[in-house]
Amino acid sequence: MDATTAPHRIPPQMPQYGEANHVFELMQNMLEQLLIHQPKDPIPFMIDHLQRDNDYVPKIAILGPPASGKTTIAMWLAKHLSTNLLSVESLIAKEYSPLAADARMHYQRFKMVPNMLLIRLMQERLKEEDCIRRGWILDGIPETREQALTIQTLGISPRHVIVLSAPDAVLIERNLGKRTDPQTGEIYHTTFDWPPESEIQNRLMVPAGISEGETVRKLLEYHRNIVRILPSYPKILKAISADQPCVDVFYQALTYVQTSHRSNAPFTPRVLLCGPVGSGKSLQAALLAQKYGLINVCCGQLLKEAVADKSKYGDLIQPFFEKEIAVPDHIIMKVLKQRLDQQDCVERGWVLHGFPRDLDQAHMMDHLGYKPNRYHLMYKPPPTMEVQARLLQNPKDSEEQIKLKMDLFYRNSAELEQFYGEAITLNGDQDPYTVFEYIESGIINLLPKKIP
Template identity: 75%
Template sequence: MGLQHVLLWSVPKIVILGPPASGKTTIAMWLCKHLNSNLLTMENMTTTEYSYLAKQAKSHYQKFKTVPSILLVRLIQERLKNEDCIRRGWILDGIPETREQALMIQTLGITPRHVIVLSGPDTVLIERNVGKRIDPQTGEIYHTTFDWPPEAEVQDRLMMPEGISELETAQKLLEYHRNIVRILPAYPKILKVISCDQPCVDVFYQALTYVQTNHRSNAPFTPRVLLCGPVGSGKSLQAALLAQKYGLVNVCCGKLLKGAAADKSTLGELIQPFFEKDMAVPDSIILKVLTHRLKEQDCVQRGWVLHGFPRDLDQAHLLDSLGHKPNRVFFLNVPFDSVIERLTLRRTDPVTGERYHLMYKPPPTIEIQARLLQNPKDAEDQVKLKMDLFYRSAAELEEFYAYAITINADQDPYTVFEYIESGIINPLPKKIF
């Protein structure tokens, strides 16, 4: 009986959410096959006539392409009482769609163990959706550009789903964004955000790794947060927001080194020549400055958010060996074109010191615009060089920090912050510690 109880406790109870064309149905189907579990979708619950509730839901869905929340939640409750769901668990695809549904599901005692939220740029999602095709026999989803089936017989029977035009997709995305920010707080301790703007297999393995972990206890912990990402990905802003809201110490490696160089200490005298010659400061010196800061009482007591270091695998190993292990790691992903747009259009007014952006915050007058200057570091060739250096080491860093959370940072900074927050609240697997 004890073994049976353990087996039932460990069965999958998973919710997968994401915007249109994020691939959530594909990931849900793959997880279902891999875990030998039950896939629950709006379609298969309303088209399988195994109960009066299902017939009601089917009738409503056929007329309005939606099901009233209270009917949908009762249908889920009834389905989860079936023997197959009790023994093999379940994966809910795209449900809940609203905060109302999330709260109704919780009220009935239906509690997922893992919630996965797929995230990606709207432009990518619209392109994906327009090319989507479905196999009516198997339910498998294909794409005219990215995933066309090799078999001619499969190609011939593929159908274009309804409601996937560019305008319809954009409207659905708008509605999704409005809803998801209100759903996320319902799952603060069991949530993982995964970027869907990467190969589907990579998304699947990140999802699989996550759903096969057991959560830690909810005991309080001191956050030690590491933000990784290319230049222009918003690390400084996110670190400032985290420091402001949670009282963490904002540790920017670049500012630390500048501060050390300015205070004329022994370490500062070592750093100054590298600054004057515009050369990289050696890792051994950086780590001395960084270790000194992270050992100070405020960092130990309140926790810290670090950015600007480590930049490669060797630095990550060194940081780890000195006992400064982050317990939350986030990779902020931003497309190359977006970084170029963010940085190369920045300007400074040499008279007032005011900062502008030619697209997002243009100068108010032609006179001011005429005197604006660009920081040499924001020149396109310099930005490209820094991005290239980051991405050379990014894959190794992601492998080193195996439980890092990848976030699409090419969106409103406060939306990015909400995803980071959910990742900080969400407990990590025991083996991390």
């Protein structure tokens, strides 16, 4: 870009294209992989990386004490996300692998696998095509801080780490009732999760090492190690209480692994606030503009400004204002386009309210390329009797007018909500700053990925 032609005007389509196609994240992920693997010839490596298209496959680690249910949660997540489950048991059970054979011998003699042998087994497994294309879940790995650091050094980095916790007394009692199905590997419990099928009941076995003394020993070892493992994953860790029904634990875990961590990619907020009259759209737009420097674009105010400035569009709008009838959509879009194309909106982003009001208007915006990347669907009484006594009502806010506006909004809201599929819906009948915090979190955090 020629520096002598500054200041440069950024076409609105450029940042929108980059965000829509995740160009910034793509470049960041490619750079990460280049630095981790350091290939001799980076060009074929990058081509191969792009062809795999596996930047967003699950990479999850589930940790927890004995009897916390981590294996059950890991199995359910693996089934739901169609990904691979890796545990010490599954790694050493691998056939036709000299490493797995060595690990089995160690495990049979010492009931453990040496750190380096386990990590080499993991490396071998993670290089296989199904793990590359569909991702993986680590069940109870890493077990020690040394394993965690070695795994990180080798470039094996989970995106989400879940740590289950429960009181030791609960875990000891739960472990005594544990039963396993040797055919499927599923874990059941004599009190909390007994299978209804008699066929499964008959083949359940009591696993080794579930006595109270053995469980206490394992818990002590776990507590000694986990406090040293957790600092290795400071920003991607989620603690979930395991002292609740398994289904509740699973849905909390699923919700977490579907969230995306905050990206370093450039991001220009384009926020659309929709809601019925009196829901607080104007206040929230002003708060967002004040805190984040966004351009506050009120559609009604734009039309009034066009008339006041006696612009060419203002002359077209004036007759409609005088007759108190709706301004045609195509004129509104021209005024809106003129404002959103200005460089401050392109560079700093915008928060729009008052438009679109129906599906046709939303289609017009979309057709012209104005696609919000955050969409929020959203009563405030006077604070004291003294204030209430001096309040005056705007003629436009009569009961009949309000009912008409409310009916119009709710008649179109379902279609708008469907059109903007990633809408964030929230209750506007709260303290304005509580509402603002919800909207703010929806803007600064990436939207959760919807996994079928």
